[in-house]
Amino acid sequence: MKINKLVLENGLRVVHVQDVNTQMVAMNIVYDVGASDEDPQRTGFAHLFEHLMFGGSKHIPDYDTPLQLAGGENNAWTNNDITNYYLTIPSQNLETGFWLESDRMLELAFTPKSLEVQREVVIEEFKQRNLNQPYGDIGHLVRDLAYKVHPYAWPTIGKECSHIEQATMEEVKDFFFSHYAPNNAVLAVTGNVDWERVVALTKKWFGPIPCRKIKPRHLPQEPIQTTERRLTVTRNVPVDALYMTFHMCGRMDKDYHTYDLLSDILSNGQSSRLIRKLVQQEKVFSSIDAYISASRDPGLFYICGKPAGDITLEEAEKAIWNELELLKNETVSEEELEKVKNKFESTQIFSLNNYLNLATSLAQAELYAKAEDTFDEVKKYRAVTSSQIKEMACRLFRHEQACILYYKHQ
Numbered sequence: 001m002k003i004n005k006l007v008l009e010n011g012l013r014v015v016h017v018q019d020v021n022t023q024m025v026a027m028n029i030v031y032d033v034g035a036s037d038e039d040p041q042r043t044g045f046a047h048l049f050e051h052l053m054f055g056g057s058k059h060i061p062d063y064d065t066p067l068q069l070a071g072g073e074n075n076a077w078t079n080n081d082i083t084n085y086y087l088t089i090p091s092q093n094l095e096t097g098f099w100l101e102s103d104r105m106l107e108l109a110f111t112p113k114s115l116e117v118q119r120e121v122v123i124e125e126f127k128q129r130n131l132n133q134p135y136g137d138i139g140h141l142v143r144d145l146a147y148k149v150h151p152y153a154w155p156t157i158g159k160e161c162s163h164i165e166q167a168t169m170e171e172v173k174d175f176f177f178s179h180y181a182p183n184n185a186v187l188a189v190t191g192n193v194d195w196e197r198v199v200a201l202t203k204k205w206f207g208p209i210p211c212r213k214i215k216p217r218h219l220p221q222e223p224i225q226t227t228e229r230r231l232t233v234t235r236n237v238p239v240d241a242l243y244m245t246f247h248m249c250g251r252m253d254k255d256y257h258t259y260d261l262l263s264d265i266l267s268n269g270q271s272s273r274l275i276r277k278l279v280q281q282e283k284v285f286s287s288i289d290a291y292i293s294a295s296r297d298p299g300l301f302y303i304c305g306k307p308a309g310d311i312t313l314e315e316a317e318k319a320i321w322n323e324l325e326l327l328k329n330e331t332v333s334e335e336e337l338e339k340v341k342n343k344f345e346s347t348q349i350f351s352l353n354n355y356l357n358l359a360t361s362l363a364q365a366e367l368y369a370k371a372e373d374t375f376d377e378v379k380k381y382r383a384v385t386s387s388q389i390k391e392m393a394c395r396l397f398r399h400e401q402a403c404i405l406y407y408k409h410q
Helices: 045-053 064-069 092-106 112-131 138-146 161-164 169-179 193-206 256-267 273-281 315-330 334-352 355-368 371-382 385-398
Strands: 003-006 013-018 024-031 074-076 084-092 187-190 229-235 239-249 285-292 300-307 401-409
Touching: 013 193, 013 355, 024 092, 024 355, 045 074, 045 084, 045 112, 045 161, 045 169, 045 256, 064 074, 064 092, 084 355, 092 187, 092 193, 112 161, 112 169, 138 229, 138 239, 138 300, 138 401, 187 193, 187 256, 187 355, 239 315, 256 273, 256 285, 256 300, 256 315, 256 334, 256 385, 273 285, 273 300, 273 315, 300 315, 315 385, 315 401, 334 355, 334 371, 334 385, 355 371, 371 385
Parallel strands: 013 187, 229 401
Antiparallel strands: 003 013, 024 084, 024 187, 074 084, 239 300, 239 401, 285 300
C-alpha cells in the first residue's frame, strides 16, 4: 500500500491510503491528548471532550444530522494517551466530513446548554459503569494500587464525579485551546478517494485553522516498584475476582511485542495455557484472562479471573503463580510460539483490509512515530524468539513488582 503524506503550515499531519475496493471513505483524527494530560483535581476532561465535540461547533450547531443526511456514521473513543474521532461517509459526500471535522477543530460552540447536557451524560455514565455496576470500580482500584506518581493512576472516566460536576466554562475552554489544534493532531484518510482530492479538501477546510500553543507535557515517571502491593475489598458482587498486575514497558519500546506475545501464550484462545490448564483441566477458574495496557508510557500486564466454585482467592492466586513459574523455568516450544504469532498476523491482515481500521492504525502510528510502522508490526512479532519469551517472563513475573487485588463478594 502506498502511503501519502502532507504537513500543513499550521502543523496538521495528514496521511492517506487509497482503496478502490469500497465506495466509502474513512476520516480519522487523533488528538495528542488523553486522561494523562489532566489536572489531578480536574480529571475526566479528555472524556468529557469526547462528548462535547459532538455538541455543536462554531458554525455548525448540530454535528450528527448533516453527517447522517450525507450517509455517514461516526464515533469516538478516549484513553489515557490520545483522543480518537472517526467517521465513514460515501466518497461523493466526503467534503461534508471535512467541513464538520474542521469546524469543531476550529472551535466548539461552548454554550452553557451544551456543557450542561454533556456534563450530565458523562456523570450518568460514570455512575452506571463505575459506581452502580458490579466490579465497576476495579479499574480505579487497580490503577491506584499500581501507580503512585504517574497520571495513569486514574482511568479515562476520571477519579470522581465531582471533578466534572465542578468544571467551569473557563476551564473547559482552556483545556480545548491547549490541546485541540491542528499542530496537535493527525488526520488519516482512507478509502475510495485519490490523493489530489484529499490534499485539496484538507487545504480548503483545515488550512485556515491557526496553530495553537500546546500545553507542554511533563508527565512524572513512575518509580520502579520494589515491594509487593496488596489490596482486599468487599463488594456486593456475585463472585470473587482476582486481579494481578505487573509493570511493563511502553508501546514504542523494543520489548513491547514480546510482552504482547507473552500475554497471548497465557490466554489467547481455548488452547492457551491459563484457559486450558486452570479453566478446562483443573477448574480453578470459571474465567481468566491476560492482557496488556498498550499505553505510550510504561504500562501494566494484567492477569485477572474469577475463581470457580469453592476455590479461594488464595488458592486461585497460587495456581497462577505456578503457571508463571513454568514460563520462567521452561522454554516455550517453537510450535506454541508460532501459533500465537500466526493468530496475530491473521488478525492484523484482516483488520488492515478494512479501510476504517486502516485509518485508525495509520493515524496513531503517525502520531507516535511514522505511519509506515503500521505495516511493520507483523515483522516485529515474527522476530520474537522463545528465549526472549522466557527472559521476559523472568523479568516480569516477580513478587516485588506485583500488585494484587482481592475483590471479594459479601
